[in-house]
Amino acid sequence: MERAATRRHYLMVRPTYFDVVYSINPWMNPEKPTFTGLAVAQWEGLRDLFTGLGHRVDLLDPRPGLPDMVFAANGATVVDGRVLVARFRDSQRTAEAEAYLEWFPAHGYTDVRQARWTNEGEGDYLVAGSRILAGTGFRTTLRAHRESQEYFGVPVVGLTLVDPRFYHLDTALTVLAEDTVMYYPKAFSAESRELLEELYPDAVHATAADAAEFGLNAVSDGRHVVLPQAATGLIGRLREHGFEPIGVDMSELLKAGGSVKCCTLELHGTGLAGRSH
Numbered sequence: 001m002e003r004a005a006t007r008r009h010y011l012m013v014r015p016t017y018f019d020v021v022y023s024i025n026p027w028m029n030p031e032k033p034t035f036t037g038l039a040v041a042q043w044e045g046l047r048d049l050f051t052g053l054g055h056r057v058d059l060l061d062p063r064p065g066l067p068d069m070v071f072a073a074n075g076a077t078v079v080d081g082r083v084l085v086a087r088f089r090d091s092q093r094t095a096e097a098e099a100y101l102e103w104f105p106a107h108g109y110t111d112v113r114q115a116r117w118t119n120e121g122e123g124d125y126l127v128a129g130s131r132i133l134a135g136t137g138f139r140t141t142l143r144a145h146r147e148s149q150e151y152f153g154v155p156v157v158g159l160t161l162v163d164p165r166f167y168h169l170d171t172a173l174t175v176l177a178e179d180t181v182m183y184y185p186k187a188f189s190a191e192s193r194e195l196l197e198e199l200y201p202d203a204v205h206a207t208a209a210d211a212a213e214f215g216l217n218a219v220s221d222g223r224h225v226v227l228p229q230a231a232t233g234l235i236g237r238l239r240e241h242g243f244e245p246i247g248v249d250m251s252e253l254l255k256a257g258g259s260v261k262c263c264t265l266e267l268h269g270t271g272l273a274g275r276s277h
């Protein structure tokens with residue numbers, strides 16, 4: 001099957017102040033040294049890859065004292081040009097939301113508001129065709145799911161995460177195309193697994209090893225799938241399914257529990273994912 005790419009619009013934040021000084025997920029160990037220069041180099045490689053694939057990348061300025069700000073996916077959810085800015089669970093990240101509340105109105109977005117309930121943006125909300133898949137269990141709450149469904153006017157399908165290593169939906173599931181996903185079944189509750197089976201009988205299942213390499217923290221444009229290069233099993237499976245996997249090294253950012261998708265906020269324009277704009 002021939003897969004078609006569509007041009008995407010992303011928002012990213014340079015990891016100028018990247019560090020691991022607190023721990024809010026099992027990957028973060030403040031005692032382990034970090035190398036900000038390396039994080040910047042890996043991030044620049046990702047940004048250049050996206051622009052090389054023909055996508056538009058806008059930048060939001062990083063702010064000192066917010067070491068996790070590189071993870072732009074968590075800042076907001078943008079669907080049909082409407083923006084719902086995050087409300088972070090942890091106090092260490094709360095102030096990041098202000099940057100998004102300022103950036104969007106300054107860049108022509110008129111429908112912008114902050115979520116009322118704990119909501120970590122596209123870390124937990126993934127646009128999949130005409131629905132939004134939404135994670136809960138660790139960060140974004142069920143109340144937030146209802147709020148998002150009302151705000152966007154799009155069905156929000158809740159999925160419960162159960163493994164603390166996969167604390168955001170985008171660490172356990174990737175939307176590959178409007179009607180296809182890949183995911184790690186064991187990251188989900190039995191009920192959510194059943195629901196995923198029903199919705200996506202042809203989904204690619206990740207092994208425990210690929211999930212542990214953060215292989216599901218990937219970004220797809222419908223054809224090219226950018227993912228951590230260590231997820232070799234998934235790279236093979238994606239090829240079998242007609243996708244073009246592109247492995248990248250994001251090892252430095254993984255020290256904070258993030259990778260490709262965490263660094264990438266997709267600004268879904270008019271029409272939902274997969275439609276060109």
Ligand code: ARG
Pocket residue numbers: 024025028068071073074093122123124168170171256257258259261262263
């Ligand atoms: N250290 C960050 C946190 O725990 C990592 C966020 C990763 N982002 C993501 N979209 N999964 O909040």
